Amino acid sequence: MKKIIIAIIIISCFNCTDIEKDNSQIIDKEQYVPEKNEVEIKVLQPQLFKKEILSNGKLVANQKTLMKFRVNGSLQSLAVENGDLVQKGQVLAELDPFEYQQALSNAEIGYKKAHLEFEDMLVGRGYDLSNRDSIPNNIYEMASIRSGYLQAKNQLENASADLEATRLRAPFTGKVADIQFKQYEQVSSGSRVLTLIDDRVFEVEFFLLESEVDQVSEGENVEILAFDSEQAYQGKINSINPIVEKNGMVKIKAQIKNDGKLLEGMNVKVRIQKAISDKLVVPKSAVILRQNQEVLFKYFSGKAFWTYVQTTGENSTSYSVVAHPDKSSASLKAGDTVIVTDNLNLAHDSEVEIKQKN
Numbered sequence: 532m533k534k535i536i537i538a539i540i541i542i543s544c545f546n547c548t549d550i551e552k553d554n555s556q557i558i559d560k561e562q563y564v565p566e567k568n569e570v571e572i573k574v575l576q577p578q579l580f581k582k583e584i585l586s587n588g589k590l591v592a593n594q595k596t597l598m599k600f601r602v603n604g605s606l607q608s609l610a611v612e613n614g615d616l617v618q619k620g621q622v623l624a625e626l627d628p629f630e631y632q633q634a635l636s637n638a639e640i641g642y643k644k645a646h647l648e649f650e651d652m653l654v655g656r657g658y659d660l661s662n663r664d665s666i667p668n669n670i671y672e673m674a675s676i677r678s679g680y681l682q683a684k685n686q687l688e689n690a691s692a693d694l695e696a697t698r699l700r701a702p703f704t705g706k707v708a709d710i711q712f713k714q715y716e717q718v719s720s721g722s723r724v725l726t727l728i729d730d731r732v733f734e735v736e737f738f739l740l741e742s743e744v745d746q747v748s749e750g751e752n753v754e755i756l757a758f759d760s761e762q763a764y765q766g767k768i769n770s771i772n773p774i775v776e777k778n779g780m781v782k783i784k785a786q787i788k789n790d791g792k793l794l795e796g797m798n799v800k801v802r803i804q805k806a807i808s809d810k811l812v813v814p815k816s817a818v819i820l821r822q823n824q825e826v827l828f829k830y831f832s833g834k835a836f837w838t839y840v841q842t843t844g845e846n847s848t849s850y851s852v853v854a855h856p857d858k859s860s861a862s863l864k865a866g867d868t869v870i871v872t873d874n875l876n877l878a879h880d881s882e883v884e885i886k887q888k889n
Contacts, residue, residue, distance in 0.1 A: 580810035583846035588737030594729035638690035645683035705729040738780040810851040
C-alpha cells in the first residue's frame with residue numbers, strides 16, 4: 532500500500548513539473564513579443580508660418596464716469612435701472628428740489644432789491660441809465676459793489692445752478708451700472724450714485740514683454756477672445772505706452788466694437804498673429820525635450836533618429852524650427868521626414884512603423 536502512495540506522489544510531481552514548463556514557455560513567448568512603435572510622419576517643406584504673440588487683458592469702456600450730485604438732498608426719484616441704455620442729456624435721478632427752489636426765490640428777490648439800489652445810486656449821481664457808455668467804468672463798478680448788486684447777481688447764479696444740480700443728467704449716451712442708492716435715501720454731495728459707461732466700443736488693456744514690443748505697432752490687427760467663449764473679436768492697436776513698467780512689461784491698448792456680449796472689466800485673451808514666409812513648420816507634438824534640449828525625430832528607412840532643434844516661433848498649434856546652431860550634429864532641411872506623434876518613448880535609432888491612416 533505504501534508503494535502505491537509513493538508512486539502516486541512521484542507521478543503528481545512529474546505532472547506539476549510539466550505544467551510549470553508549459554506555463555514558463557507561455558510567459559517567455561509573451562515576453563518576447565516584439566514592441567511596435569507606430570508613428571505619424573510629415574515631410575518638411577518651406578511654408579507660411581503664423582507666429583502668435585499671446586497675452587491676457589481686461590476690457591475697459593471707451594467712456595466711463597462716476598455720476599455724483601454736487602448738492603445734498605433726499606433722492607426723490609431714480610429714473611433708471613442697472614443695464615438701461617440712456618441718451619445724452621437724459622435725467623437719471625433727482626433730489627428733492629424744495630430747499631433749492633426756495634433758495635432761488637430768495638436769491639431772485641435779493642437780486643431785484645440790489646438792482647434797484649444800484650440804479651438809484653447811479654441816477655442820484657446824474658447818470659443816464661439808458662446810455663451805458665456815458666457811465667465811467669470806475670463809477671459803475673463802485674455802485675455795483677456798494678449797492679450789493681454784484682453780490683446778489685452771483686448769489687442768483689449760484690442758486691440757479693444748485694437747483695439744476697438736483698437733476699443728474701447723462702453726459703453721454705451709455706449704459707447705467709452699479710446703482711448705489713434707493714429712492715428717498717439721503718445723498719451727500721460727492722457720493723457716487725451710479726456709473727455710466729459707453730460700452731459700444733471697448734479698449735483692451737494688456738501687457739507685452741519689452742522684447743516683444745518692437746514686433747507690434749499702432750494700427751495693427753489683434754484678435755480678442757473671452758475666456759468662456761471661442762468667439763473672436765477683431766480689433767486694432769491704438770496705443771503703445773512708451774514706458775517699461777515693473778517686470779519689464781509694456782502696456783498696450785487696442786479698440787474693439789462690442790456686439791452686446793462684452794462687459795466692462797471682462798478678462799480676455801489677446802492674440803497677435805505675424806505671418807512669416809519660408810519656415811519649416813511642425814506640430815507642437817513633434818518637438819520634445821531630451822536632457823533639457825529641444826529635439827525632434829527624423830524618419831529614415833524604418834528608424835527614428837533624433838536631431839537637436841531650436842524653435843524660432845510659436846502659435847497655438849505649431850512651432851517654426853531650425854537645426855540647433857550650436858550643435859554640430861544637428862541637421863534639418865526641407866524634404867526631411869519627421870515624426871510628429873507617439874515620440875515620447877522613442878530613443879535614437881529606434882525601429883518604428885508608420886501608422887496606416889483609416
